[in-house]
Amino acid sequence: MRTDDDSWDITESVGATALGVAAIRAYETSREDALFRDPYAAKLVGAVGSEGWNALMTGALSGQGVSDADLRGWSMGSVLVARTLYFDEYFADALRAGIRQIVILAAGLDARAYRLEWPSGTRIFELDQPKVLAFKARALAGDEPAADRREVAIDLRQDWPKALLDKGFELGEPTAWLAEGLLRYLPGHAQDQLLEKVVELSAPGSRMALNLSMDGDMADEFRERRRKVMAEAGIHIDLENLFYPWEDRKDPRDWFAMHRWLVTQGDPVTLLEDHGRTVPDAAKAGMGAHILMTATKPRGDDTL
Structure with missing residues (x-):
C-alpha cells in the first residue's frame, strides 16, 4: 500500500510501472509498422536483467498461457503506444511554436531527450526519484542526449520548484510540461498542488500535456486481462494499490479550464487509427477510460 513518504527503485512499486512503459515502447519499436522509434527502451529494460520484463518487451507471451485474444484485447498496450505518439507530437508542436524549455515530471525511463530531434538551445529538465534517475544514468552511460538534459533528482511531494529553479529553469520563458503516467499515483490534493505549481511557474504561451486513467470506468474483464498478461510474464504489480482513487480528484480538463488555460483533447483510438493502426474492438472498449489532453x-x- 502507498504511504505519504514512500520511495522506490526502478523495480519497485511505482518505479516498476516505468519498466512496463519502456517494455511496450521497445515492443512497438520492433514492429515493422512501428508508429515511433525508441531504440533506448530495450536497453533500459534489458539493464534490469529480468526474464519477465524481457518477455513482455519481446512479445514472447503468446502460447505461454496468454492467448492471442488476450494480447490483442489488452487495451493498456494500445494506450501506451497512443500516448507515446501523442506526447511525441505534442513536443514537436511546442518546438514549432518556439518553445525551448521542456520539463518532464516523473520522467521515469522516458528517453525523449535522446531519441527526438531538439533544436539548438533546448533545455530538458527531468524530475524523478533519485534512484530512478541513477538507474537510467547507468543504463544509458555512453549515450549522449540530443539536447541540454538536466536531471532534477527529487520526490515531487517535496519542494521540486526550488530544485528546478536551482538547475537553471527560467521563469520568464514559455515551457512545455509533461506529466505522462503520473497523476493517478498522486492523491487528489497532491495533484491539485502539483498543477498549481505548474501554473505558477508557467510564462504565457506555456503548455501542459498529461494523461489520466479513469480506472473506475474500466470493466473488471479488462482489469483481469491486464493482470493475466502481467502475471504470465512473472510480473506482479498490484496497480489498484498503487493508484489513488479517481473519485478523490478533480478532472484535469475542468481544472485547467477553470484556470483559463485552453484545453484540447486527444482520443487514443482515433489517434492510432489516423496513423493507420487497426485497433481491435476488444481493446477499444478498455481505451475509453483514458484521457489525453x-x-x-x-x-x-x-x-479565450
Missing part, C-alpha cells in the same frame, strides 16, 4: 496558457493577445 493538452492545456495552453494564453499569451496576452490570445482569445
Whole structure:
C-alpha cells in the first residue's frame, strides 16, 4: 500500500510501472509498422536483467498461457503506444511554436531527450526519484542526449520548484510540461498542488500535456486481462494499490479550464487509427477510460 513518504527503485512499486512503459515502447519499436522509434527502451529494460520484463518487451507471451485474444484485447498496450505518439507530437508542436524549455515530471525511463530531434538551445529538465534517475544514468552511460538534459533528482511531494529553479529553469520563458503516467499515483490534493505549481511557474504561451486513467470506468474483464498478461510474464504489480482513487480528484480538463488555460483533447483510438493502426474492438472498449489532453496558457493577445 502507498504511504505519504514512500520511495522506490526502478523495480519497485511505482518505479516498476516505468519498466512496463519502456517494455511496450521497445515492443512497438520492433514492429515493422512501428508508429515511433525508441531504440533506448530495450536497453533500459534489458539493464534490469529480468526474464519477465524481457518477455513482455519481446512479445514472447503468446502460447505461454496468454492467448492471442488476450494480447490483442489488452487495451493498456494500445494506450501506451497512443500516448507515446501523442506526447511525441505534442513536443514537436511546442518546438514549432518556439518553445525551448521542456520539463518532464516523473520522467521515469522516458528517453525523449535522446531519441527526438531538439533544436539548438533546448533545455530538458527531468524530475524523478533519485534512484530512478541513477538507474537510467547507468543504463544509458555512453549515450549522449540530443539536447541540454538536466536531471532534477527529487520526490515531487517535496519542494521540486526550488530544485528546478536551482538547475537553471527560467521563469520568464514559455515551457512545455509533461506529466505522462503520473497523476493517478498522486492523491487528489497532491495533484491539485502539483498543477498549481505548474501554473505558477508557467510564462504565457506555456503548455501542459498529461494523461489520466479513469480506472473506475474500466470493466473488471479488462482489469483481469491486464493482470493475466502481467502475471504470465512473472510480473506482479498490484496497480489498484498503487493508484489513488479517481473519485478523490478533480478532472484535469475542468481544472485547467477553470484556470483559463485552453484545453484540447486527444482520443487514443482515433489517434492510432489516423496513423493507420487497426485497433481491435476488444481493446477499444478498455481505451475509453483514458484521457489525453493538452492545456495552453494564453499569451496576452490570445482569445479565450
